[in-house]
Amino acid sequence: MNTIVAICGIVIKELYRRKDFYVLFVLTAIITLALGSVSFFNDPKIARYLKEIVMLLIWVAALVIAVTMTARQIPAERENRTIFPLLAKPVTRGQVIAGKFLGCWLACGLALAVFYLFFGVVSGAREHAWPVLNYFQGFWLQWVMLGIVVGLVLLGSVVFTAPSSNTTITLVIVVGILLLGGHLNRLALQQAEPFRTFIYTIYFLIPHLEWYDVRDLMVYDHPLVPWVDCVLATLYAAVYISLLLVGTWAVFRRKAVNV
Amino acid sequence: MQEKLSLCCSGNILRKTAGLSLTAMEETILETKNLRVEYKAQKKGSGKRVAVKDLNLSVRAGEVFGFLGPNGAGKTTTMNVLLGFVNPTSGAAFLFGVNVREPIARRRIGYLPELTYYYKFLTAEELLRFYARVFGMPSAEAERRIDHLLKLVELESARKRPIKTYSKGMQQRVGLAQALINNPDLLILDEPTSGLDPIGRMKVREIIQRLKSEGKTVFFSSHELGEVETICDRVAIVHQGELKVEGKVAELIEKHQTNLEQIFLKIIGYQASS
Numbered sequence: 001m002n003t004i005v006a007i008c009g010i011v012i013k014e015l016y017r018r019k020d021f022y023v024l025f026v027l028t029a030i031i032t033l034a035l036g037s038v039s040f041f042n043d044p045k046i047a048r049y050l051k052e053i054v055m056l057l058i059w060v061a062a063l064v065i066a067v068t069m070t071a072r073q074i075p076a077e078r079e080n081r082t083i084f085p086l087l088a089k090p091v092t093r094g095q096v097i098a099g100k101f102l103g104c105w106l107a108c109g110l111a112l113a114v115f116y117l118f119f120g121v122v123s124g125a126r127e128h129a130w131p132v133l134n135y136f137q138g139f140w141l142q143w144v145m146l147g148i149v150v151g152l153v154l155l156g157s158v159v160f161t162a163p164s165s166n167t168t169i170t171l172v173i174v175v176g177i178l179l180l181g182g183h184l185n186r187l188a189l190q191q192a193e194p195f196r197t198f199i200y201t202i203y204f205l206i207p208h209l210e211w212y213d214v215r216d217l218m219v220y221d222h223p224l225v226p227w228v229d230c231v232l233a234t235l236y237a238a239v240y241i242s243l244l245l246v247g248t249w250a251v252f253r254r255k256a257v258n259v
Numbered sequence: 260m261q262e263k264l265s266l267c268c269s270g271n272i273l274r275k276t277a278g279l280s281l282t283a284m285e286e287t288i289l290e291t292k293n294l295r296v297e298y299k300a301q302k303k304g305s306g307k308r309v310a311v312k313d314l315n316l317s318v319r320a321g322e323v324f325g326f327l328g329p330n331g332a333g334k335t336t337t338m339n340v341l342l343g344f345v346n347p348t349s350g351a352a353f354l355f356g357v358n359v360r361e362p363i364a365r366r367r368i369g370y371l372p373e374l375t376y377y378y379k380f381l382t383a384e385e386l387l388r389f390y391a392r393v394f395g396m397p398s399a400e401a402e403r404r405i406d407h408l409l410k411l412v413e414l415e416s417a418r419k420r421p422i423k424t425y426s427k428g429m430q431q432r433v434g435l436a437q438a439l440i441n442n443p444d445l446l447i448l449d450e451p452t453s454g455l456d457p458i459g460r461m462k463v464r465e466i467i468q469r470l471k472s473e474g475k476t477v478f479f480s481s482h483e484l485g486e487v488e489t490i491c492d493r494v495a496i497v498h499q500g501e502l503k504v505e506g507k508v509a510e511l512i513e514k515h516q517t518n519l520e521q522i523f524l525k526i527i528g529y530q531a532s533s
Contacts, residue, residue, distance in 0.1 A: 006392035010378060017380040080376040085437055088342045088370035088447075089393045090362045257344045 003091050004099040011103025012110070015069060021111050024061040028115065031057060032122055047126040048219055054122060055215040058115045059142070065111050066146045067170055070104040070153035071163040074252070083257050093253045097154065101245055104150045109143050119218075131218070137225055138218045144237045145212035149174055151244030152207075158252045174209060182210045207240040288445050288476045289318040289341065293350035296336050296500075310336040312500040313350065318478050318493075320444075323471045325491035325508075326480040329527055333500040334480040335373070338449055341478075342370055354445065366394075369438035373449040375430050379423035383414050383433045386422060387440055394441045408436040411466065428459030435466055446470060448479035452486065464490065488512075488519040498527045 015021055032054045077083040077096075086096065116139045124130050152173065156166035181203075188199035211233060216222050296311040311333040318324045328334050339345040340352050343359050357364035377386050384405055391401035409415045412432035417425065422433060431451070438446060451467070452460040460483070467477055467490055481487050487494060488508055495505040503526045504511070508519065515522045 002395045003393050006389055009392075010381070010389055013385070014378070014380055080379075081372060081374055082376055082378055084342075084344065084372045085370060085375075085377070085390075085434070086393075087344060088365060088368070088372075089390065089441075090366045091393060092362050256346075 003089075003095045004102060007086075007091075007096060007099025008103035008106060011069075011073065011100060012107045015065075015107040015111065020068065021065060024065060025111075025114060025118075028054070028057045028061055029118060032118070047123070050126065051119075051123050051219045052215070054119050055219060058112075058119060059213075059215070061115065062108065062112050062142065062146060063149065063171070063174060066104065066108045066149050067153050067167055067174070069107060070100075070150045071157055071166045071170070073100045073104065073154070074157040075161070075163045075166075078257060087257060094249050097245060097249050097252060101150060101154055101241075104154070105143075105147050108146045108150065112139060112143055112146070123218075129221075131221060133224055134218050134221070137230060138214050140230065141212040141214050141225075141233060144234050145209050148207045148209060148237050148240045148244070151241045151248070155244050155248045155251070158248055158255065177206055177209045178213065179210075181206055181208050207237070212237075286320045287317050287353075288320050288322075288355060289316070289324075289478055290353045290356075291316045291337065291340075291350065292352075294337065294340060294347050294352055295349045296333070296340060296345060297348040309500050311340070311347075311497075314497070314500075314502055316495055316502065316505070318445075318476060320476055321474050322492045323467065323477040323490050324479070325487040325494035326478060326497070327482075327484070327487065327494055327523060328480075328497040331499075332497045334497060335449060336500075337497075338447060338480065341447060342368075367441070367444045369441065369443035369446045371431075371434045371438040371446070371448045371451050373453055375434035377422050377430070377433065377437070380421060382419050382421055383409060383425075383436070384418045386433065387436060390437050390440045396441070404440060404442070408439055411439070411469075412436045413462065428455050428462070431455055431459065431463065432466075435463065439470075443475070445476045445478065448477065450480055450482065452481065452483055460486070484518075484520040484523055494519070496523060496526050503527070 032050070035050050035053060074083075074096075077086070083096075087093070116135055120130070120132075120135055149170070153166060153170045156170050157163065160166040160169065184199055184203040184206075188196050188203060191199060214225060217225065291314050294311055294314040294316075295309070297307040297309050299307060314333070314337060316337075326334050326337070336345065337352075340347050341354065341359055343362065343365065346360070352359045354364040355367060359365075378389075381389070387405045387408060388401060391404060396404065409418050412435055414429060414432055414436065417429060422430065425433065435451070438448070448467070452463050455463065464486060467479070470477060471490065477490075491508050493505070493507050494511070496503045504522075511522055512519065515525070
């Protein structure tokens with residue numbers, strides 16, 4: 001466990017010592033504050049639109065952070081040859097994968113917490129309301145969803161040689177699932193065989209990331225998601241994360257690191 | 260042997276080395292048995308390229324062993340097998356009697372790669388703390404060890420500076436410090452003085468000699484044959500993946516009546532163009 005925690009610590013240090021996070025955060029903050037300072041059409045409900053835009057920015061920024069940070073982990077270790085002194089210690093490849101996953105996921109959580117804090121402050125300042133539990137559910141479900149994304153990107157990083165191809169392919173898959181994943185079953189119904197079975201298979205195989213999108217909960221003050229559903233969603237994510245990590249380990253353990 | 264024991268200076272090391280019996284000093288630390296490594300050739304249809312051919316080596320406790328050969332001879336591949344980076348096609352390699360396929364075999368070793376790149380966003384002490392944690396060292400012990408190593412490699416004044424600001428020589432020395440973090444019994448150094456200026460080389464050489472005097476086993480590859488002649492007890496020369504010669508440096512020099520460089524050139528079949 002020491003090894004996994006140590007590797008995880010390095011990933012988190014990398015996040016706050018690189019500029020990526022700060023750039024995205026400052027960009028989100030500037031856009032939000034600029035929008036917040038303008039009064040559109042004298043609409044008193046403008047705060048909702050503002051919240052919607054901020055939430056969208058947070059989702060985009062969190063996805064970009066998760067994908068780009070995770071995609072470079074293993075390739076950078078190989079390219080910079082830092083993998084050699086690391087694997088020359090009593091460290092298994094499984095521990096490297098587990099440490100990298102944990103580090104990326106926790107780093108995403110930290111970044112997300114900062115974004116949500118900012119969102120809470122901006123929204124609270126405009127609406128004078130602090131629905132902390134709504135924010136917590138939104139944060140938790142998004143963070144759990146990011147766990148699946150991190151697992152997916154980590155698998156991509158041992159399959160694809162270039163981080164850029166991994167980033168592009170994973171972003172396309174993740175955005176595709178978020179936009180279309182929930183509609184695939186309806187699409188399948190409209191198709192003839194064998195396409196129907198094919199689309200249904202995809203529908204049941206993919207992780208349904210769109211289930212974790214509870215932005216409306218915070219934007220439109222919808223009632224809280226039942227806590228049982230939150231637990232089930234967490235377990236569902238845990239299963240996918242485990243499968244993805246086992247897959248990553250199975251590919252990585254056979255890879256010669258000196259290539 | 261007595262001479263070697265008397266060279267030990269620190270109390271801890273003295274206890275450790277003086278406690279070793281003659282048999283223990285002859286304990287095999289590193290061993291390869293009919294080690295063979297084949298790679299797929301880069302060109303299609305060229306078949307397989309044999310990087311290491313049935314290599315048999317053994318390094319005993321307390322020895323400084325020079326692993327020599329021209330570029331492409333199979334030195335780094337052999338080291339990669341010893342470190343578990345590459346699986347052998349056939350044969351086996353052992354560290355402290357444990358097959359190198361087991362991560363536990365690397366518990367008592369330190370490794371310095373030829374080209375040292377470390378996490379550039381870390382400082383030297385953070386890097387060492389990270390590796391100490393990997394070995395599960397208690398933090399008080401780790402801090403003591405970090406202080407000792409940074410002093411040993413003369414990086415105390417730069418300990419809080421990010422590694423990206425270090426010169427090549429400093430990076431090599433931080434590499435040496437990370438290789439020593441667990442106080443290893445065996446050090447595997449891949450061309451430790453490669454690309455360093457004369458002062459950098461001398462500093463690394465001094466550290467190796469100090470480790471030798473502390474009774475550590477050092478297995479290293481180098482192209483600096485003068486350096487090898489000075490430091491090593493025994494050498495092995497490999498060429499095209501095959502072991503050509505293995506023996507004590509003094510005996511080889513006496514047998515061939517020339518220096519190690521000439522012996523090396525003769526063994527690999529080099530003929531100077533007149």
